[in-house]
Amino acid sequence: MSPTLLRNVRPWGGDARDVLIDADAIREIGAPGTISAEGAVAVDGDGGILLPSFSDVHVHLDSTRMGLPFRPNTAGDTRWSHIMNDRENWRSAERSVADRATYTLGRMIAQGATRVRSHAQVDADSGLEKFEGVLAARDAHRDRASVEIVAFPQVGIHLEDGVPDLLDLALRSGADLIGGIDPCEIDRDPIRHLDTVFDLADRHGVGVDIHLHEGGSLGLFSLDLILERTRALGMAGRVSVSHAFSLADRSPGVDRALEQVAELDVALTTIAPKGSLTVPLDLPIERLLETGVRVGLGMDGQRDYWSPWGDGDMLERTWMLAFTQGFSRDDLIEDCLAVATWGGASVIDATLPRLAPGVRPGVAVGDPAELVVVRGDTPTAAVMDRSSERLVLHRGRIVAENDDLR
Ligand SMILES: [Zn+2]
Known part of the structure; x- marks a missing residue:
């Protein structure tokens, strides 16, 4: 070339x-x-x-409805109602998972993302069908972007039969990481959930990326169990926690958790959510950068059965990050741009130099x-x-x- x-x-x-x-x-x-x-x-x-280039390190290519006729949101108020709304509706989409994921990934690339980490739901209802759709999208755009796929047990691991075996099969079929989700709230058995996740990671030699929406002390408890397993298996630098809403709290327990997150080089991903004074959801971006914690940005679902938000444009999501962080100063807004580009790249590849406030990497001789x-x-x-x-x-x-x- x-x-x-x-x-x-x-x-x-x-x-x-x-x-x-x-x-x-x-x-x-x-x-x-x-x-x-x-x-x-x-x-x-x-x-x-x-x-x-932009790095979308938290997207769900399997659930997207981008490019299809708009459907009003029919999910309820709870996370479980969103999960079930998706289960009830995804098969009636006008196009296959592969077609939808391929179209959406193309839109993401066209708008500047060439590094992507997508979750692909693996559960008793869909088996590997959604995962295979994301594999097809990755293959269709293999010359335009690098895509990592997380085998993601959206509906829990131990609520339905056969899920650990399906996750194992996904990891043998091209998944790059093993996922997990709210080990207390979904499976209601955090030890068993996380032991299964980390056992699969250990057996397949892959990284871990866990959705952790659990807030407050429950979320910090789950995070502690994740950190404990990261340490025990020597997986420093190979574990990510997505959302990590419990770290958006300003409680004393957060300081100790953040110290360990930094020490074990656990990466965090955010989708720039808007919290409130009583329920904060926004990660302390500047503090993470000061502490050397790897943090990246993602779009989450895109116009799917969960929400109408998301259009494949990571520059727009960068705007949302700066907005939800309450930033007006140019240096802080540029930090958001650094998170959306290089920050995500360092989430995917822990060997890359990490960000710090005011550091603007990625465009020097020798950079990718x-x-x-x-x-x-x-x-x-x-x-x-x-x-x-x-x-x-x-x-x-x-x-x-x-x-x-x-
Ligand atoms: Zn997600």
Whole structure:
């Protein structure tokens, strides 16, 4: 493959530069006109802002209804009613899981995400059907994005027969991580739930990513059990906790939990939820960055049987993160952009350097060839304006331009 010479782009909104990229990494950065384009495909960046590509590290490609006629939300108020609403309706979708997941992943890539971690529900009702749909989407876009798949027991592990075996089969069939969910509230047997999750991880040599919506002391208790198993199995750097609403509390127990999260290098993912004073849901992003905790952003479901939110655009979700965090300062809003891009990349690959407040990685010589060019006077302006004019590069090749896949 010929290298790509991106002309006239501004890394993180700085001075204009030309950037030479091959399939593996950024190879050279120089003042405009100073890098030879010989043998390279030259592309005019037109003064756009060069960023690491977006990383959606918490999405449910199997449940999406993007691209289908809109259906009013019929879920109830509880998490269980959402789970059952999905179960009652997903088979009546107008297109197959594979078609819906492929379309949605394409929309995500077109808008700048080239690193994705998707959950795929595995349960007694759907077996591996949803998982196989996500596998098909990953395969359809294998030249445009890197996709990790989590075998996700959305309906619990021990409420219905055969789920551990299905999870085992998913892990033998291409799943990259094993998931889990609210071990106290769903299975109502946290030890058994987490022992099954970590046993599967240990046997298959895969990472763990657990949905933890449980709040307050119940959530901290479940988190403690996760940390205990992470330590016992030597899985530091290979465990993620999604949502982690209990860490949004300002209670004293949170300090101790965060210390251990940092020590065991457990990654966190957030979907930028809006909490309230009495029920906080928003992770303390700045504090996580100061502590060196890996944190990434995701879109969760997209126009599905859970909620109408989500449209594949991680720049919009970055706007939501900055909004729900209550940020107005440019440096803080840029931190959100760093979380949505490099933060997620470090959730997927723990060997990458981690973020810190004000650190703007991902666009220097040697950094991965996963990049996006967005429009805006500054990075903060790009978040506020969210222009659809974008260039998206995966493995050094342009895979989408101005909302269209290549
Ligand atoms: Zn989720």
